[in-house]
Amino acid sequence: MRAHDKIICRMVFKLVQRDRQDGEMCGAVRPFAPISILPAAGSIFYAQEKECETPVSILVKDALVYEDGRFVSRDLSIPAQGGAVAFHSLHVFPGFADVHVHLREPGFSYKETIASGTRAAAHGGYCAVCAMPNLNPVPDGLESLEAQRSVIARDACVQVLPYGAITVGEKGEALSDMAAMAPYVCAFSDDGRGVQSDDMMRAAMREAKRLGKLICAHCEDNSLLSGGCIHDGEYARLHGHRGISSESEWRQVARDLALVRETGCGYHVCHVSTKESVALIRQAKRDGLDVTCETGPHYLTLTDMDLQEDGRFKMNPPIRSAADRDALIEGLLDGTIDMIATDHAPHSAEEKSRGLEGSLMGVVGLETAFSVLYTHLVQKGVLRLEKLIELLRGNPCRRFGIDLPAPENLTAFDLSESYEIQPGDFLSMGRATPFAGERVTGKCKFTIAGGKIAWLSSSTEN
Numbered sequence: 038m039r040a041h042d043k044i045i046c047r048m049v050f051k052l053v054q055r056d057r058q059d060g061e062m063c064g065a066v067r068p069f070a071p072i073s074i075l076p077a078a079g080s081i082f083y084a085q086e087k088e089c090e091t092p093v094s095i096l097v098k099d100a101l102v103y104e105d106g107r108f109v110s111r112d113l114s115i116p117a118q119g120g121a122v123a124f125h126s127l128h129v130f131p132g133f134a135d136v137h138v139h140l141r142e143p144g145f146s147y148k149e150t151i152a153s154g155t156r157a158a159a160h161g162g163y164c165a166v167c168a169m170p171n172l173n174p175v176p177d178g179l180e181s182l183e184a185q186r187s188v189i190a191r192d193a194c195v196q197v198l199p200y201g202a203i204t205v206g207e208k209g210e211a212l213s214d215m216a217a218m219a220p221y222v223c224a225f226s227d228d229g230r231g232v233q234s235d236d237m238m239r240a241a242m243r244e245a246k247r248l249g250k251l252i253c254a255h256c257e258d259n260s261l262l263s264g265g266c267i268h269d270g271e272y273a274r275l276h277g278h279r280g281i282s283s284e285s286e287w288r289q290v291a292r293d294l295a296l297v298r299e300t301g302c303g304y305h306v307c308h309v310s311t312k313e314s315v316a317l318i319r320q321a322k323r324d325g326l327d328v329t330c331e332t333g334p335h336y337l338t339l340t341d342m343d344l345q346e347d348g349r350f351k352m353n354p355p356i357r358s359a360a361d362r363d364a365l366i367e368g369l370l371d372g373t374i375d376m377i378a379t380d381h382a383p384h385s386a387e388e389k390s391r392g393l394e395g396s397l398m399g400v401v402g403l404e405t406a407f408s409v410l411y412t413h414l415v416q417k418g419v420l421r422l423e424k425l426i427e428l429l430r431g432n433p434c435r436r437f438g439i440d441l442p443a444p445e446n447l448t449a450f451d452l453s454e455s456y457e458i459q460p461g462d463f464l465s466m467g468r469a470t471p472f473a474g475e476r477v478t479g480k481c482k483f484t485i486a487g488g489k490i491a492w493l494s495s496s497t498e499n
């Protein structure tokens with residue numbers, strides 16, 4: 038056997054069991070569901086030095102693996118091509134799920150492809166992503182959906198669940214063939230734009246209800262827009278930019294919630310950014326409506342006063358005020374906001390090079406989400422680590438019916454490693470991020486998706 042075929046795996050893992058009923062962490066070994074590997078303070082450390090032979094390239098030694106309350110296995114061994122792997126002190130999490138990404142293929146492969154976007158997802162710890170339908174062709178019927186599904190089957194290295202469009206071509210004029218697409222899509226959305234017509238949204242909700250599917254809404258009332266590029270707040274006033282009002286978002290959230298009350302449709306609000314939206318959704322939940330929502334890392338960690346005259350700070354909805362950010366955090370803590378999604382929206386370098394006014398809307402997020410959230414929210418004591426994992430994995434999986442059995446779908450981070458976010462290191466083709474140059478803690482070392490290595494760091498000096 039050649040020397041490099043000998044694999045030395047030195048890994049220290051924290052393993053803890055979580056009881057979903059009381060949500061408390063404990064060190065005793067007992068079954069739990071559905072999250073089977075989740076670290077927390079006071080959890081058990083396992084350390085083992087082990088030599089093993091190819092084709093096993095990562096060995097999780099002395100780990101007791103449970104899934105849905107059932108003991109699955111002792112240890113994990115993940116086959117790969119081979120190569121030396123030596124890690125220390127990693128935290129192993131069940132793989133994350135992002136319900137809001139733009140993979141751009143088919144139609145816009147110069148921005149991102151399903152291959153590059155899913156590699157970026159794995160690099161960020163994600164084992165499943167839901168792909169938005171603003172594509173060409175827009176998946177609004179079986180034929181156009183098949184164009185996307187065939188590329189997913191060929192190129193994806195993590196699970197990709199496509200959305201079906203709500204309306205034909207996302208034009209808001211006629212309902213898509215929702216019934217035909219329903220078995221193959223995670224939900225329906227016209228993300229990128231709001232459904233302007235009340236009647237169209239009502240019809241979509243009735244059909245989605247009949248089909249047992251969610252409507253996921255990008256809420257934006259075009260009648261309240263006036264060509265703005267950033268939040269209509271202090272920074273816009275100081276720098277002479279046209280603003281995007283908060284009302285353009287929350288007015289449509291309010292409209293949709295009234296329609297949910299009328300139709301009984303399961304409803305999810307995409308990228309909530311305003312304090313008014315949070316209040317509306319909180320009340321809707323109190324009223325017993327079948328409503329969930331997401332927000333993104335940039336809305337939770339930045340305000341409009343952090344903006345710079347650079348396209349990497351431009352997305353829709355825009356980064357809002359400090360009061361909005363604080364309301365979003367409060368919404369996370371009290372359960373109004375159910376999950377964190379990245380709205381990973383890559384564009385070409387040229388498309389993001391035209392400043393705040395001229396650049397296209399959208400930033401990438403898959404490869405920075407965990408470290409940004411861990412640094413800003415967990416390390417600062419705002420969120421507990423296990424709560425963050427619920428927001429990145431448990432809640433999105435439950436709401437969207439994403440099946441990610443734990444032993445075959447997990448990710449490992451070094452929570453002691455600090456590094457500077459360098460867009461040049463991204464596997465995504467998109468490089469525009471407001472977090473470029475920021476120092477963060479928590480680096481992804483490997484991701485196993487569907488039982489295969491989807492990302493493995495070549496750096497083992499952690």
Ligand SMILES: [Zn+2]
Nearest residue numbers: 228229255307
């Ligand atoms: Zn959107």
